[in-house]
Amino acid sequence: MPKEVAASTVTEFEPYAPSTTTASASRSTFTGDASYPVFPNANYISRFAIIADYLSDITHLDTDLLNRCYLPSRPHRYVEPRNQTKREDSWIYIKIEKPDYQEDSPPCHRQGAINTNCRLQNTNGTFSGLRKYEDNFDEQQHCFCEKYPFFEATLGCQKCLEMHGGIEGWHWFPESYISAAADAYCSENPPTKEFFDYMLDWKATAAEAQIPSTTAEDLLGTRTEVSLYYTASPTTGSKKNTSMAEPRARGLGWVWTVACISVVIGALM
16 A cells, blocks of 8 residues: 655645746647646646646636645745746645544645555555556555545635635536545446546546536635635545445535635635
């Protein structure tokens, strides 16, 4: 099984620093990589993490959302259109075996740490033994679905992106999407695909994956306190039925705390 990664060692996303040379008008824009191993908004996150020739279409909203949900303590500067070098500052029913894993971390950080633990298979107990799962898919499924509160942390991360005014289907995905994806993946018995390969196929075919592209209201502005948008409830998850198991309820049943019920606190990233 992959070794756990301490919170302090999880690599934070670094945006690609645009070249100081003039970009060719014929050079295409990097629009994101759907296979990048971040669920469910791989296209969006990959634009900050994959070194590409040209990232001119990263918007201020893209950067603000990254800063407020992923990197509030270490904000990135804006990437200006056309690779300009001028920038402005941008503030920035099963039991889960380890429900308290990185409980005090913001959910986007928590999701990233769990993803690091479950994404790769450790074949010999050393760094050199890390590789993408090509077999033992039940081991990876167990990691994502039962060992850690991955999908619960994912929901918290998406809530942060939503309540900071992100675009649905690009920056954030609704609970219905996450719940359906988790139910589908965790119900596979036996699982026959690596997690991200499975999710790519699910996204291409599942009716629940068809969601509108709307911009959420920015409710939190520059405030990043986790308590404003999220309360962890990771003790239950979603997992396959077997002849030996009790029937499980559909859906993930996670509880959200939305701080703006009586007061609008500003604009969310």
